[in-house]
Amino acid sequence: MKQSITLNKITQLMGFGFLKPITALFTGKPQKEDIVNFLKKIIVPLLSILLFLGVWQGGSTALFNKEANFKIEKALADQGQAAADEMRACIASGEISCQPNTLPSPSQVWASFKTLLEDHKVISADKLAFKEKTAVMNEKRIAAGKEPITYTGRPSFVDQIFTSLKTVFAGFLLALVIAVPIGVVIGLSTTLRSSFNWLIQIFKPVSPVVWLLLVFMIVKTLTKDSNSDSAFIISFISVGLCSMWATLVNTAMGVSSVDKDYINVAKVLKLGPMQKVFKVILPSSLPLIFTGLRITLSVAWMVLIAIELLAQSPGLGSFVWEEFQNGAIDSNSKIIVAMFIIGIIGFLLDRIMLTIQNMVSFNKNEGV
Amino acid sequence: MKTATINTDTSTLSENGIQFPSKVMLDLHNLKKVYPTPKGDYVVLEDLNLQIMKEEFVTIIGHSGCGKTTMLSMIAGLNPISGGNIAVLGNPVKGPGPDRGVIFQAPSLMPWMTALENVLLGVNQVFPHASKKERKDIAKYYLHKVGLDGSFDKKAIALSQGMQQRVGIARAFAIKPKVLLLDEPFGMLDSLTRGELQDILIEIWNKEKITAVMITHDVDEAIFLADRVVMMTSGPSAKIGDILNIDFERPRTRKSVLEHDDYYKYRKHLIEFLEH
Numbered sequence: 001m002k003q004s005i006t007l008n009k010i011t012q013l014m015g016f017g018f019l020k021p022i023t024a025l026f027t028g029k030p031q032k033e034d035i036v037n038f039l040k041k042i043i044v045p046l047l048s049i050l051l052f053l054g055v056w057q058g059g060s061t062a063l064f065n066k067e068a069n070f071k072i073e074k075a076l077a078d079q080g081q082a083a084a085d086e087m088r089a090c091i092a093s094g095e096i097s098c099q100p101n102t103l104p105s106p107s108q109v110w111a112s113f114k115t116l117l118e119d120h121k122v123i124s125a126d127k128l129a130f131k132e133k134t135a136v137m138n139e140k141r142i143a144a145g146k147e148p149i150t151y152t153g154r155p156s157f158v159d160q161i162f163t164s165l166k167t168v169f170a171g172f173l174l175a176l177v178i179a180v181p182i183g184v185v186i187g188l189s190t191t192l193r194s195s196f197n198w199l200i201q202i203f204k205p206v207s208p209v210v211w212l213l214l215v216f217m218i219v220k221t222l223t224k225d226s227n228s229d230s231a232f233i234i235s236f237i238s239v240g241l242c243s244m245w246a247t248l249v250n251t252a253m254g255v256s257s258v259d260k261d262y263i264n265v266a267k268v269l270k271l272g273p274m275q276k277v278f279k280v281i282l283p284s285s286l287p288l289i290f291t292g293l294r295i296t297l298s299v300a301w302m303v304l305i306a307i308e309l310l311a312q313s314p315g316l317g318s319f320v321w322e323e324f325q326n327g328a329i330d331s332n333s334k335i336i337v338a339m340f341i342i343g344i345i346g347f348l349l350d351r352i353m354l355t356i357q358n359m360v361s362f363n364k365n366e367g368v
Numbered sequence: 369m370k371t372a373t374i375n376t377d378t379s380t381l382s383e384n385g386i387q388f389p390s391k392v393m394l395d396l397h398n399l400k401k402v403y404p405t406p407k408g409d410y411v412v413l414e415d416l417n418l419q420i421m422k423e424e425f426v427t428i429i430g431h432s433g434c435g436k437t438t439m440l441s442m443i444a445g446l447n448p449i450s451g452g453n454i455a456v457l458g459n460p461v462k463g464p465g466p467d468r469g470v471i472f473q474a475p476s477l478m479p480w481m482t483a484l485e486n487v488l489l490g491v492n493q494v495f496p497h498a499s500k501k502e503r504k505d506i507a508k509y510y511l512h513k514v515g516l517d518g519s520f521d522k523k524a525i526a527l528s529q530g531m532q533q534r535v536g537i538a539r540a541f542a543i544k545p546k547v548l549l550l551d552e553p554f555g556m557l558d559s560l561t562r563g564e565l566q567d568i569l570i571e572i573w574n575k576e577k578i579t580a581v582m583i584t585h586d587v588d589e590a591i592f593l594a595d596r597v598v599m600m601t602s603g604p605s606a607k608i609g610d611i612l613n614i615d616f617e618r619p620r621t622r623k624s625v626l627e628h629d630d631y632y633k634y635r636k637h638l639i640e641f642l643e644h
Contacts, residue, residue, distance in 0.1 A: 268470050271489075279478075362479040362480040
């Protein structure tokens with residue numbers, strides 16, 4: 001029994017409260033209301049997924065037919081009846097060269113997902129083989145003071161995911177390091193708040209693309225005489241600058257709106273300025289700071305894709321762009337796979353932040 | 369038994385500023401509070417004179433909005449004085465400080481700290497030279513006194529309203545203030561809890577004898593706790609309307625107070641004042 005309580009607590013804390021009906025059903029004796037709950041919270045959402053897939057399937061079939069008819073009619077108009085019949089037969093046979101290029105169906109996307117995983121396995125094996133092959137030579141090169149030879153083959157889809165995660169975390173950390181201290185300082189002083197407000201209000205709505213260009217101008221010059229990975233530097237700094245505003249504003253708001261009672265207590269006890277900040281103001285604004293950080297992380301993940309795409313920095317963004325340029329028959333479905341992966345990772349990142357937020361929040365009702 | 373009247377001890381400071389031994393702890397002289405508004409100044413308090421003796425427990429009663437809380441927060445130094453002066457043992461009040469402990473209407477505990485940490489926050493500040501253990505012992509002693517033995521390490525947010533206010537009482541006594549200021553500390557509690565906390569408050573107070581000024585809306589509470597009940601007139605320009613000496617012996621119990629012949633006489637006096 002105790003185990004199920006802690007299990008429920010963990011799922012609740014992580015915002016996976018919707019899993020409760022399942023845990024209730026499989027831990028201890030299922031009650032009648034547990035079963036009703038199970039139907040309500042599990043079966044109905046499952047039906048909604050089926051509905052989504054159905055609409056998708058229907059939509060893609062309709063688009064496919066439209067594109068196919070267009071092709072056939074074009075063949076008829078250009079080359080006559082024989083060519084049209086040939087085209088119709090070609091499309092029906094599933095021949096790759098004449099398939100209409102349109103929204104892929106769920107099954108095609110699933111197939112592409114499996115292809116990408118296979119591809120990852122092949123590339124990983126390749127990498128491992130390369131490493132083994134070059135191990136001895138690299139040792140010699142290092143001993144001789146030369147750079148070791150590294151694998152320069154195409155990165156797999158899974159590699160791209162990890163590259164994107166690395167970039168987003170670097171950007172998020174940058175945002176945290178910049179926005180929280182500045183937010184605290186601005187929040188403490190009304191004068192500073194009103195004098196820097198224009199800057200925040202003007203730069204907050206600037207598009208990620210413009211930030212990227214600005215960072216590009218600066219970093220390009222700064223890294224002129226070093227061989228560091230400037231695409232990565234540019235993209236993580238741009239991500240940080242785009243996403244830090246929510247944390248900055250929320251921190252300043254949290255610090256400036258500390259409950260007056262707490263401030264009065266600090267005054268009566270004559271706490272010094274440092275103690276006042278670290279013992280009263282910061283702890284009391286932590287929930288708002290974390291709300292800001294949570295928004296920052298989700299914004300960072302969202303702009304990351306666009307920034308990678310523009311900065312030619314490796315990651316999911318450039319994967320999507322390359323597939324789009326590539327125009328192979330399964331490119332469209334690979335793009336949709338990437339879309340789902342991006343969405344799911346974004347969701348997981350948000351849940352992680354929510355968990356941390358709930359842990360630091362002294363007011364358990366805050367944060368949904 | 370105290371028969372403190374205003375005129376036994378008139379002045380704490382002579383003309384040249386030398387302090388004489390005095391029984392006066394807190395001296396409010398011609399106190400005035402004005403809030404500027406667009407339509408002109410709003411005078412909350414005017415010509416308010418009150419002297420509170422050492423080891424005296426004074427309750428202040430009056431209609432809502434008459435300026436009781438304003439007066440108390442001016443004594444605490446949290447609200448600037450517009451005219452006149454406030455002195456603690458002859459020293460004018462210039463700002464807040466731990467010589468005037470405050471128990472607020474809301475418990476005002478730091479919700480992210482435990483009960484013990486909340487009390488320690490003040491103790492650390494007032495006894496910086498004591499060892500860590502000594503400071504902890506002081507905090508624990510007062511938490512024990514308010515009946516929170518088992519809850520030292522509970523987060524303030526996990527405590528009930530009544531328990532939180534107990535921590536508030538412990539925090540205020542633990543910093544050993546010269547004056548204790550209580551701003552309707554039990555106003556938000558149900559009557560049963562309120563009775564319990566009154567008993568706890570008076571029990572600690574009997575031991576520590578810290579001069580106390582308490583605002584209340586509750587006539588019975590005012591009589592049960594106080595040596596003197598100060599009645600304030602309704603605002604604007606509120607001042608002291610009347611003062612009632614409560615001549616019950618201490619230590620008091622609720623039963624002995626309720627059964628005392630004078631109890632209903634006092635009660636009638638206060639209610640008549642409030643109804644006019």
